[in-house]
Amino acid sequence: MDSFKKIHLLSQELIPLINDLEEEPKQIILEHIKDCGDCRKLHESAVEFDESMPKQDFSEGVELKPLKKLVQFNTGLKLLLVTVRALILFYIFYSSFSYYGESAPLLMGQFYSGIILFYVPAAIFLLVFTFTFFNKKWFWTSLVADLVIIFLLDNIVELFL
Incomplete structure (x- = not known):
């Protein structure tokens, strides 16, 4: 060639x-x-x-407003994540305190085991979901809130008994 x-x-x-x-x-x-x-x-x-091809004039700082439906959907998902956590905690509180007649150490053991058994797997799933679909600020906020619930909530509840 x-x-x-x-x-x-x-x-x-x-x-x-x-x-x-x-x-x-x-x-x-x-x-x-x-x-x-x-x-x-x-x-x-x-x-x-x-x-x-039509020419675009990008000289002006055009601010793009996010779509209203997308913002509402994003807010709804965040509310759903908080609601799921709250419902799981309500179930743990209710199931633990329905046996309130027992001694306080047994009650707290049942409460902490409920957190480990139900809340930890749900928190892991919700954190993965949050990491995938939301910004880092929301992820870190959720992670800190979950760690406080997992490690400190039983101590806080024990103070009120």
């Missing part, structure tokens, strides 16, 4: 991107366009296509 054919093949591939090329390759392609009719037609059609 001679050098003209090589330049011809490369020019056909690069003509649509000619404005993005560096100066030296751009000049080589423009010189080839002067000699080759096929590449000249391709370049003209690419220029016509670029000119037919």
